[in-house]
Amino acid sequence: MKPEEVKRMEEEEDEEFVGLNVETSLLDAVQKLFKTEPEVEVFYDGFLERIQNDKRLRKNTDDRRRMNEAFLDELLKYHDLDTINNAINDVSVNDDSNLVEGDAEKDVDKLLRKTFKDKMEFRMFMTYISQYMMELGDSPVEACAKSMKRLGKSDADILKITSVIDKIF
Structure with missing residues (x-):
């Protein structure tokens, strides 16, 4: 699931889909951090599951700060903080080193x-x-x-x- 698809799904007001009230820079960073489509899907599935399991997140999806924190917490399961910061700030790191x-x-x-x-x-x-x-x-x-x-x-x-x-x- 690509961030563009997530944005489109938010706009369609699908009842089954919880709208992601997350900064666009964080959504864009997912594509930089995860190289394959299955990795992206696993990440978003985990994030959506987290929303469903956390009562405060589920009831306050309009609280952008809380959603951003939850999104970052989910990203931290897969990547370290420096890697996430580099992806958000468009800093390229030579992985071949x-x-x-x-x-x-x-x-x-x-x-x-x-x-x-x-x-x-x-x-x-x-x-x-x-x-x-x-x-x-x-x-x-x-x-x-x-x-x-x-x-x-x-x-x-x-x-x-x-x-x-x-x-x-």
């Missing part, structure tokens, strides 16, 4: 292939990282180390992989 390029990318690929015996083991590694980060609030490096340990990897392998993760994050 953190990516590994050329020979370094080949080195990382070789390291991963050497460390993990097959795709399934790598998938388990990624699953464990996600679990540790989401459930325990571990940093990426901590989650990586715990995941490697759980998979029975040597200290040397753990150090190699965590150093790569540390460079990325």
Whole structure:
């Protein structure tokens, strides 16, 4: 759902749709922050669900300040404050600066292939990282180390992989 569609739906006075009384700059920022249509839809679905679940928001949809705060809170679930500010203020940040390029990318690929015996083991590694980060609030490096340990990897392998993760994050 694009902001243009949201604006059109607000103007049509659809009874099922709760009009979004949110700053236009915030609506425009959604398109900059979320790259695919499903991501945008998930965001708006979550925001609309939040409105329905919050009694104060549901009854006071004309309170723009409160709606803006709720919208920003929903955005903060997906992006950090600096990223949101950059999107609102049209500040472009070079996302490619953190990516590994050329020979370094080949080195990382070789390291991963050497460390993990097959795709399934790598998938388990990624699953464990996600679990540790989401459930325990571990940093990426901590989650990586715990995941490697759980998979029975040597200290040397753990150090190699965590150093790569540390460079990325």
